[in-house]
Each structure stands twice: as structure tokens, then as C-alpha cells.
Amino acid sequence: MPNDLTALSPAPVFRIDKFVVPAEVRATFIAQMHRIQATLRTLPGCQRTLVLDHTGGTGEFNVLTLVEWASEEAVASAAVVVKKKFADEGFDPVAFTRDAGVRSDQGFYAVA
Helix, strand or coil: CCCCCCHHCCCEEEEEEEEEEHHHHHHHHHHHHHHHHHHCCCCCCCEEHHHHCCCCCCCCCEEEEEEECCCCCCHHHHHHHHHHHHHHHHHHHHHHHHHHHCCCEEEECCCC
């Protein structure tokens, strides 16, 4: 039997959020995404975070965030911590996005 360590490891989970951000709020929005991802990087199971700014090509989305988590359990644990942090700060990400006029497409992904 082959020694396949990947079969013993949980599968990574990717959170990818795509945004249509108006030009006048783009810098503020990107700064907020960096702030959120700085928090995520401190949490167990967070493997990688990226904030990407569209520089060319077609498509309506001009900002993308990616977070790679070690497992679904890491995602669930992080969600509890982040929800509490946002509540403690009085930050509502849904209202922030809506008030900035940002549209989004958000979801979880796995390696195909």
C-alpha cells in the first residue's frame, strides 16, 4: 500500500470573495479587507490570505480576496472568533459593503 500522507490530512478549504467596488471607495475597501485578513492570519488553520486588485482583462469584479484554511473545522472555529471580534468592534461587514455600494459574490471552494 503506498504511503499517501494526503489521505490522512484534512482537505484545505478556500474562501473566495469577489467584489465590484466603486472607484471612490476602492482604497478604503481594500484597506478594510487587509485589516480583516490580518486578523484571519492569526487564527489556527489559516494557511494563506490574499487581497487582489484587478489589473486587466475582462470581468466585472475588481477586488478579490482569498483565504486558504487547513480544514472545515478551522473555518468553523475562525467564524466564531471573527463574529465576536466584529461585534466587539461594532463592525457590520454586510452594512459596510452595502453602504459602500459594493456588490459581491462569495463562497467556499475545494480543489477540483
